[in-house]
Amino acid sequence: MTRVRFLNPDGTLAAEVEAGPNVRLLEVAQRLGLPLEGTCEGAMACSTCHVLVSAADLPGLPAPSAHEEDMLDFTAHVGPTSRLSCQIWLTADLDSLEVQLPPGHANMQGR
Numbered sequence: 001m002t003r004v005r006f007l008n009p010d011g012t013l014a015a016e017v018e019a020g021p022n023v024r025l026l027e028v029a030q031r032l033g034l035p036l037e038g039t040c041e042g043a044m045a046c047s048t049c050h051v052l053v054s055a056a057d058l059p060g061l062p063a064p065s066a067h068e069e070d071m072l073d074f075t076a077h078v079g080p081t082s083r084l085s086c087q088i089w090l091t092a093d094l095d096s097l098e099v100q101l102p103p104g105h106a107n108m109q110g111r
Ligand code: FES
Pocket: 026, 037, 038, 039, 040, 041, 042, 043, 044, 045, 046, 047, 048, 049, 050, 071, 084, 085, 086, 087
């Protein structure tokens, strides 16, 4: 299980939960009712699942694919630790993960 902390854009705690293994971070957020649309359901075609991973936790994740990096190039509020939550799998060896929801969640209408 992975202890996942979701932070609001202002840094306050939105939710903390134990989840996984073998579940995508996007699915965890959606089960909690957090505002990550995930419009394309993981096909890397929308970027509405964008999150900012904590700098401390980023090295523990597999590197993003070239396609994911390309999608992030067109995403609002991107930072150096931005990832698509549909591409982050909570694996058995991932103990904890903290991510922040970006300000002004991107959606297909708002981009
Ligand atoms: S759900 Fe569309 S890119 Fe992640």
